[in-house]
Amino acid sequence: MSIARLSDLADPALAPRLVIKVGSALLVGPDGVRRAWITQLVAEIAQARSRGQDVIVVSSGAIALGAATLGLEKGGRGSLADAQASAAVGQIALSGLWAELLGTHGITAAQMLLTLEDLEDRRRYLNVTATLTRLLDAGAVPVINENDSVATQEIRFGDNDRLAARVAQAAQASAVVLLSDIDGLYDRHPRLPGAKMIPVVEGVTAEVRAMASTDSNSGMGSGGMVSKLQAAEIAELAGICLVIGNGQHERPVARIVNDGIGTLFVPRRKAAARKAWLGGRLRLKGEIVVDDGAAAALGRGSSLLAKGITAVEGVFSRGDPVAIVDGEGKVLAHGLSEYDAAECAAIVGLHSSEQERVLGYSPRSSVIHRDQMVLK
CATH class of the missing domain: 3.40.1160.10 (Acetylglutamate kinase-like)
Incomplete structure (x- = not known):
């Protein structure tokens, strides 16, 4: 009850x-x-x-x-x-x-x-x-x-x-x-x-x-x-x-x-x-903008991958809380980033097979894992 x-x-x-x-x-x-x-x-x-x-x-x-x-x-x-x-x-x-x-x-x-x-x-x-x-x-x-x-x-x-x-x-x-x-x-x-x-x-x-x-x-x-x-x-x-x-x-x-x-x-x-x-936080360190495909995938419970990111805003470090927003600025989720802002910006739109060349090391499974994310 x-x-x-x-x-x-x-x-x-x-x-x-x-x-x-x-x-x-x-x-x-x-x-x-x-x-x-x-x-x-x-x-x-x-x-x-x-x-x-x-x-x-x-x-x-x-x-x-x-x-x-x-x-x-x-x-x-x-x-x-x-x-x-x-x-x-x-x-x-x-x-x-x-x-x-x-x-x-x-x-x-x-x-x-x-x-x-x-x-x-x-x-x-x-x-x-x-x-x-x-x-x-x-x-x-x-x-x-x-x-x-x-x-x-x-x-x-x-x-x-x-x-x-x-x-x-x-x-x-x-x-x-x-x-x-x-x-x-x-x-x-x-x-x-x-x-x-x-x-x-x-x-x-x-x-x-x-x-x-x-x-x-x-x-x-x-x-x-x-x-x-x-x-x-x-x-x-x-x-x-x-x-x-x-x-x-x-x-x-x-x-x-x-x-x-x-x-x-x-x-x-x-x-x-x-x-x-995490979802109730009032201060976030940055924003990650995603495309329509990534937005739909998040709604189905998926983690955020670099392939679906279109832009990165703000200055943040690995583990910092960020907002995930769509192209119109609507907040879709809050999450803890697996990368700092510069790394995120470097792999925007890239498939996992392309990220190691840019990063110099094997990429993590996701930019924000679903276990470290709450939908809004």
């Missing part, structure tokens, strides 16, 4: 481990911390725990809190330096708030600050998994945020939607609940006439992506519907459900679960753990 409806989120047999992501605008209002609202959410977390469910919180809000304390404009997002300084100040208040409120229910809070590299590097990703597992086994509620005080534009998630999905992968969670400023995914911009919310989505397709808006109604957060769909795709690779729901109500989880208001993304597939990690 698996999660098929929003009410299943309250069933510990179907959803033994939940990740709940809370956006900045839900935690911090014009007058500061929305303490009464957070208190209600913490009570819902305590209820889930009493039902036998593990809960992980991915909490935004550090930059907004720190900016208010430091008196910085634009919510602390006027510059990277402002955001880093705001995060350094705000994270103390944010973690203290969660620890205090969870403590009123006898629950221990544990802070974890992660950067993109912590989840992109395989060894560090496994370390995150081990830490989360130990904390949950010990009865704690991990409260996770991006480490914005040190992350730069080049090495950051940029939004906690995708961070929540990657954390769910690492924690082997059952579902991710994204509490935001909107009820769910609409078939067009929700402010347009006739817009309808979609209750269930089975896999993120091109048609679903076309419905997304980059707008964030609050102007405080960094995500929009596009980032939420990207999070749904990351979760899907690991066979994890994702829910978009409106957090602007008291007891928002109960509104989603009991009233059935939200969009449930049901995964169509589940990749092996390593492939789920």
Whole structure:
């Protein structure tokens, strides 16, 4: 059995481990911390725990809190330096708030600050998994945020939607609940006439992506519907459900679960753990462009051969993650290259019998082996 409806989120047999992501605008209002609202959410977390469910919180809000304390404009997002300084100040208040409120229910809070590299590097990703597992086994509620005080534009998630999905992968969670400023995914911009919310989505397709808006109604957060769909795709690779729901109500989880208001993304597939990690990566070192024949072969489960490559872009080494794209730039797969970029470029379009002459050594069986590849 698996999660098929929003009410299943309250069933510990179907959803033994939940990740709940809370956006900045839900935690911090014009007058500061929305303490009464957070208190209600913490009570819902305590209820889930009493039902036998593990809960992980991915909490935004550090930059907004720190900016208010430091008196910085634009919510602390006027510059990277402002955001880093705001995060350094705000994270103390944010973690203290969660620890205090969870403590009123006898629950221990544990802070974890992660950067993109912590989840992109395989060894560090496994370390995150081990830490989360130990904390949950010990009865704690991990409260996770991006480490914005040190992350730069080049090495950051940029939004906690995708961070929540990657954390769910690492924690082997059952579902991710994204509490935001909107009820769910609409078939067009929700402010347009006739817009309808979609209750269930089975896999993120091109048609679903076309419905997304980059707008964030609050102007405080960094995500929009596009980032939420990207999070749904990351979760899907690991066979994890994702829910978009409106957090602007008291007891928002109960509104989603009991009233059935939200969009449930049901995964169509589940990749092996390593492939789920690879497919969910947000930073890739390059691109390998393939012809139609190679694209079709990949879809049938074949490895990528040099014969089907038409171009190589970027600088990468053997073992680095790259995207495989078709002639129109559509991403077909992520994979770990068996060659560096220069070697790939040298054997573009060549049959295996021709590669030894160019490379100076016997070619490997494939440029990207199917065991080191995940289709998108």
